[in-house]
Amino acid sequence: MSLAEPEVMPGTTPFVCNRSESVLSVIEKCLDNGVGSCLIVEDDQRLIGRITLDDIRDALLDGTAITDPSLEWHLTNAGALASLGRLRNDVDHQLLQPVLDGGGRLVSVRVDRSAQAVQIAMPHMTRHEFRSMLDAFISSWISSRGPYVQKFEKDFSDFIGARHGIAVSNGTVALHLALVALGVGPGDEVIVPDLTFAATINAVLYCGATPVIVDVDPQAWCMTRPLVEAACTERTRAIIPVHLYGRPAEIGPIAEFANRRGIAVIEDCAEAHGARYGGRPVGQFGDVSCFSFYANKIVTTGEGGMCLTPDDDLALSLRMLRDHGMSPDRSYWHERVGYNYRITNLQAAIGQSQLWRIDEVLQRNAGIAGLYREALMGIPGVRFPPDLPDEYESVVWLACVQVPADKRLPLMQAAREAKVETRPFFHPLSSLPPYRLYARSCPTSRELSATGINLPTSKAVDEQVVERVARVFRDVLG
Numbered sequence: 001m002s003l004a005e006p007e008v009m010p011g012t013t014p015f016v017c018n019r020s021e022s023v024l025s026v027i028e029k030c031l032d033n034g035v036g037s038c039l040i041v042e043d044d045q046r047l048i049g050r051i052t053l054d055d056i057r058d059a060l061l062d063g064t065a066i067t068d069p070s071l072e073w074h075l076t077n078a079g080a081l082a083s084l085g086r087l088r089n090d091v092d093h094q095l096l097q098p099v100l101d102g103g104g105r106l107v108s109v110r111v112d113r114s115a116q117a118v119q120i121a122m123p124h125m126t127r128h129e130f131r132s133m134l135d136a137f138i139s140s141w142i143s144s145r146g147p148y149v150q151k152f153e154k155d156f157s158d159f160i161g162a163r164h165g166i167a168v169s170n171g172t173v174a175l176h177l178a179l180v181a182l183g184v185g186p187g188d189e190v191i192v193p194d195l196t197f198a199a200t201i202n203a204v205l206y207c208g209a210t211p212v213i214v215d216v217d218p219q220a221w222c223m224t225r226p227l228v229e230a231a232c233t234e235r236t237r238a239i240i241p242v243h244l245y246g247r248p249a250e251i252g253p254i255a256e257f258a259n260r261r262g263i264a265v266i267e268d269c270a271e272a273h274g275a276r277y278g279g280r281p282v283g284q285f286g287d288v289s290c291f292s293f294y295a296n297k298i299v300t301t302g303e304g305g306m307c308l309t310p311d312d313d314l315a316l317s318l319r320m321l322r323d324h325g326m327s328p329d330r331s332y333w334h335e336r337v338g339y340n341y342r343i344t345n346l347q348a349a350i351g352q353s354q355l356w357r358i359d360e361v362l363q364r365n366a367g368i369a370g371l372y373r374e375a376l377m378g379i380p381g382v383r384f385p386p387d388l389p390d391e392y393e394s395v396v397w398l399a400c401v402q403v404p405a406d407k408r409l410p411l412m413q414a415a416r417e418a419k420v421e422t423r424p425f426f427h428p429l430s431s432l433p434p435y436r437l438y439a440r441s442c443p444t445s446r447e448l449s450a451t452g453i454n455l456p457t458s459k460a461v462d463e464q465v466v467e468r469v470a471r472v473f474r475d476v477l478g
């Protein structure tokens with residue numbers, strides 16, 4: 001059981017609300033604390049009960065949270081109390097537990113995750129995302145026009161150190177747009193790694209180009225320059241290095257080789273926001289670099305993505321292609337066949353706040369990976385991601401380990417029984433029906449795919465959850 005901020009007076013913690021607070025303030029505390037609920041106390045800290053975000057959702061839908069926006073009102077009006085939900089004293093077996101003194105006053109709170117179902121990933125929406133999203137919503141700019149889209153593009157490209165940012169509906173279309181903007185089409189070959197999410201190869205096939213699959217490196221888990229060089233032909237038009245599970249590909253040398261040969265590089269940074277190679281953030285190396293902001297990503301907008309590029313002409317093409325191929329200077333004048341791959345102002349509003357918090361998320365994820373390392377160290381058969389040379393600076397997207405292939409399924413089943421979600425690594429592309437035509441022998445990818453497991457990595461993971469995971473590992477492998 002972990003103690004949440006025991007040294008802070010309850011009235012000021014993100015877990016405790018006073019009856020004089022507004023429902024909006026309660027929503028923000030419930031979001032910030034990542035538990036989704038708060039305890040309610042009198043001025044003298046006597047516990048009144050508990051309130052959850054689900055209770056408030058009910059009260060928002062029936063309007064009482066709006067017409068009567070203080071907790072005080074809800075506490076003193078029996079009818080409204082019912083609509084505010086199950087405000088109650090049933091404090092046992094709950095995630096958020098009060099610690100009371102002899103007089104029933106709250107002295108501290110405990111977060112008890114011993115029985116909580118834990119998902120592999122969970123977006124953490126705080127008051128910042130809530131406020132900017134409400135602002136965008138109330139402004140009525142809910143489509144792709146609106147100030148947050150440009151702000152998010154500027155802030156994200158500044159964060160990576162790229163000249164242009166073009167926000168799009170998701171990471172898959174970012175890859176597609178990049179390939180189209182670079183003129184990749186039938187007859188062209190595009191090099192992709194065998195171990196990646198299917199979106200990487202799908203985008204190549206959308207263009208009618210031919211994917212050339214390469215194995216990944218056993219230490220990096222990603223493409224390296226020698227692997228790329230060996231797969232290059234005179235038809236190679238582009239390379240898509242994927243920075244897998246937060247681990248950078250050998251992107252500096254790959255980009256150098258590609259530049260010399262006149263081959264385009266499209267970085268797939270969907271899983272590696274903030275990772276670096278040679279001191280430079282990934283996303284700075286490609287002719288176009290593509291990010292995903294899906295709900296499980298390091299920065300999320302729910303669904304969303306972004307293309308970054310240093311090139312003015314490519315930026316213009318990407319913008320036009322994102323918007324039906326329309327000229328930016330002449331309404332309804334379509335220069336070419338384009339797409340509607342736009343992101344909404346609502347999503348961008350969330351993304352901007354997420355970006356402000358990226359350091360906090362990266363630190364949190366690194367901390368969680370450290371906890372898993374300590375707890376799983378020495379359990380027979382458990383292997384951690386290999387250390388990388390200094391020029392590679394990984395981030396943790398989802399914590400991961402490798403286990404003996406024959407033990408992985410029983411391990412995942414035991415984890416499910418302990419209410420912990422785990423995920424196997426991606427299947428090798430070469431093994432999947434739509435891509436068998438392009439299959440290559442990729443022994444490293446096959447081995448990683450058969451042995452890798454992603455572990456829950458989110459605000460909901462603390463020492464207690466890690467210990468639950470470790471118990472499962474010890475039971476199955478020990």
Ligand SMILES: Cc1ncc(COP(=O)(O)O)c(C=O)c1O
Nearest residue numbers: 170171172197199270292293294
């Ligand atoms: C490596 C990789 N590339 C591309 C994508 C596609 O992104 P999206 O889901 O936003 O379309 C993902 C993830 O989801 C991914 O993991």
